[in-house]
Amino acid sequence: MVKRKIVKRKIVKPETIERDVAPKPALPRHIAITMDGNGRWAEKLGKPRVAGHLAGVDAVRDTVETCARLGLEALTLYAFSTENWKRPQAEVSFLMRLLRRFLREEVELMRRQNIRLQGMGRLTALPAAVQRDLAESTAATAAGTGMVLTLGLNYGGRAEIVDACNARWEEARRQGETETVSMTERDLQAHLYAPTLPDPDLLIRTGGEMRISNFLLWQCAYSEIWVTPVLWPDFRGPDLMRAIEDFQGRERRYGGLARAAGKQ
Ligand code: FPP
Secondary structure, eight states, rough: OOOOOOOOOOOOOOOOOOOOSSSOOOOOOOEEEEEEOHHHHHHHHOOOOOHHHHHHHHHHHHHHHHHHHTOOOOEEEEEETTTTGOOOOOHHHHHHHHHHHHHHHHHHHHHHHEEEEEESGGGGSSOOOHHHHHHHHHHTTTTTTSSEEEEEEEEEEHHHHHHHHHHHEEEEEEEGGGGGGOOOHHHHHHHHHTTTSOOOOOEEESSOOOTTTTSTTTTTTTOEEEEEESOOGGHHHHHHHHHHHHTTTOOOOSSOHHHHHOOO
């Protein structure tokens, strides 16, 4: 009979495994981006400002695709603000045409990527043709169960808060409770343009300016901010990954104590 050598296996306690396998840093659920620097990008090349917006569409396409592939829950892009109407008429018209083209040409790709598209802002003040294209692309992607892509269009954070208050008061009036109308944070949230979106975890701004510029004022209360000097038309996947990596090294405290300090 052959004697089998008994090999003593080292028993690894579950706690040791937990300690040795570093947890994967979490991805942000929702990234919001202020796409700034189109004009400067064009000026640097001696081109008209609108050339920067045109080149900016490539950065939009690339960013949407990267975020969808990463499995983000939501991406919100600030495409046109309530203040952007102050720009020269020709630039505004160009932006509207660009937007329409994007909505029509990218819808198939969005469907294939399982993306659900929606607009956010005072949409009824947009040109009728833009509203129509937006409604069609929104309907065509409505069954998407992957990433939600939200475009801020005629969007302003202050306007959104005012509109939410008015919508709440209108609701109260319809329910006959005007005398006792109340407003909680939950009520206001429920009347935002996109009430079911989680708050952005990460707010990215290209073009180097350290400003919020009226973007998602309510929702960004605890967002981590990352500003890059890269101008929007040059922004690509590696820039996005740098922002995410930086986010993953942050400690979010939401007004509480740091984790280590909390244990003391
Ligand atoms: C700000 O750059 C950018 C805008 C006002 C428009 C953003 C639009 C796009 C990126 C293209 C269209 C969007 C979609 C979703 C298809 P700026 O012109 O203020 O740049 P500057 O600060 O250098 O002047």
